[in-house]
Amino acid sequence: MIETISTNASPTSTSSRSSSPQPSNSTSTCTSTSSSTTRRPHSEVxxxxxxxxxxxxxxxxxxxxxxxxxxxxxxxxxxxxxxxxxxxxxxxxxxxxxxxxxxxxxxxxxxxxxxxxxxxxxxxxxxxxxxxxxxxxxxxxxxxxxxxxxxxxxxxxxxxxxxxxxxxxxxxxxxxxxxxxxxxxxxxxHKGVLMDISLDETTTPYTEDQARRYFREMILGIEYLHNNDIAHRDIKPDNLLLSNDNVLKIVDFGVSEMFIKGNDKLKKSAGSPAFMAPELCKPRHGEVSGKAADIWSMGVTLYCLVYGHLPFSSTNLLELMDKINNDPVDYSGHKLSDEILDLLHRTLDKDPATRMTMDDLRHHPWVTQHDTDMMISEEENCEWVVTEVTDDDIHNAIKSIASIFTVVSFKYKFGNL
Known part of the structure; x- marks a missing residue:
């Protein structure tokens, strides 16, 4: 997968959580500053x-x-x-x-x-x-x-x-x-990717109940990123991994972008073409909403989970872009509930202005099973919010730096361990 990693190693800080690895060399311990309403967790890196x-x-x-x-x-x-x-x-x-x-x-x-x-x-x-x-x-x-x-x-x-x-x-x-x-x-x-999807193959789909569980966790993770002013820009089953206890983990932030607080408009296209929103598939598309583009990709991902294949597929990139822009989504072939079909229709709305928002998603009847299984609140989910990156944060991020900085391309998949 494609990812961007720029880093250099130097002794800085760690938390006291037992699940974190112990420092190999001596480190100094520091804590993140608190916002006016929320105390951030200790740095664990x-x-x-x-x-x-x-x-x-x-x-x-x-x-x-x-x-x-x-x-x-x-x-x-x-x-x-x-x-x-x-x-x-x-x-x-x-x-x-x-x-x-x-x-x-x-x-x-x-x-x-x-x-x-x-x-x-x-x-x-x-x-x-x-x-x-x-x-x-x-x-x-x-x-x-x-x-x-x-x-x-x-x-x-x-x-x-x-x-x-x-x-x-x-x-x-x-x-x-x-x-x-x-x-x-x-x-x-350890359990690897949520689903292995390719352009020209169909895999065994999840049941609606299984898909709902993982989609709810995806909502919580992406909502947290959006609250931190980060657009993921490459949401797809390949970038959703499962831990040993079946907790979904969002990975690969290689094409992610930070946006200005209150303005999620981004100019560049990025991500995997089959999961890109229609507004990103147009030449000279100008600024687009990073949040709305992520919502589309979440919809494509959910479609894959319950159908076992992509809604739009072609080995020809230009043809694929044209299909995403102009073709209707095919919902035939599987017997799905009216609730999930409504959610898919609204997340795969080709117009970003009328597409579902994150708040719409977390309160949708299919997600909440008609309010019988409500999501945790946005406030609780985003308790550890990055309100800003201060000059001190940046200065103290790396005390000493070696001559290593780059954009890294990496592609791999977990096998059976």
Whole structure:
């Protein structure tokens, strides 16, 4: 899957929660500042500069206290491992990136931008990750800044504040200054993707009751992101993973963007074409609502869950865009309740101005089973809200920085572990 990760490792802070990995090197402990109404959780991301890579007598590699047991994914810039904390025996998904490859990619991107060549479109993929689009992170760090240090500081400051049970968690970043690798430690979602969807195949659909459970968790996670002024922009079953206890985790923030408080208008198209909203499939479309585009993608995802295939499909990109823009959605072939059909009609409204909102979704009769199973309130769901990223947050996000910054493309899928 495509994701954007800009990071450097250095010792900063961690919380005292027992579920978090223990710091490999000495760290200083600090807490996030509280807003006027809400206390934010402690930062749980450990940044370890000066980590040590070693090899066991069995030929397995270790990075500090993490044993890399086996490879579970591979991409252009690195590898994803099933990792185990030898102290706690907890399993993690550990991404290993090549710093030299990342530097070359950064240099190539800079040359292409100077030459007036636009970034290439992003394709489909599967995986796990947590990041925020580098351009918007830069704006959060320092408007108009192109300093890679500001890009990294802005991203890490934001990542530290995201704290939700339905958003995948980044625990630690480790950098070995004597090795070409940098590592990111994520929580492990052992059951993998919610559904494996391809353009030209049909898979076994979920029942409405099963789909409702996961859709409700998707609502809570996306609502939390929107309340933090983040448009995900690539919602699809591939980017929804399941933990061992069947909790849905939203992953892959590689094309996500932060928007200005109160104004979710975005200009660029991004994400997987089959899940993109009609307003993004038009040339020179201008500004579009990031929230409305996410709602459309949620509707396409729900359609996949209960039908087992995409509502619009073509191997030809232009034909696919035309279908999304002009073709009606086919609701035949499955016996579904009137309530879910109403929800699908309203989320897959081609007009973003009349499309369902998040508030409409959380109160829809199908979601709440006619008010017999109400969602938790928006206030409770978004209790740990990132109200702003302050200058202090950015300054303290990374105390010391190595020469690593880039856009990372990564594609993988969990196998059976």
């Amino acid at each position: 450990i940044e370890t500069l000066g980590a040590t890579t070693s090899e066991t007598k069995d030929g397995l590699r270790k990075i500090n206290n993490y044993l890399l047991k086996k490879e579970i994914g591979r991409g252009a810039f690195g590898t994803v491992h099933l990792g185990v904390d030898t102290n706690t025996k907890t399993e993690y998904a550990i991404k290993e990136f090549s710093k030299s490859r990342l530097r070359r990619k950064e240099q190539s991107d800079m040359l292409r931008k100077r030459g007036g060549i636009g970034a290439r479109g992003r394709g489909r993929g599967r995986g796990i990750g947590l990041g925020v689009g580098r351009e918007t992170a830069a704006a959060a760090a320092q408007p108009g800044s192109s300093n890679p240090l500001d890009l990294v500081r802005g991203e890490v400051a934001i990542l530290k504040k995201l704290h939700h049970p339905n958003v995948v968690k980044l625990f630690e970043v480790l950098d070995d200054p004597n090795d070409d690798s940098i590592f990111m430690v994520f929580e492990m979602a």
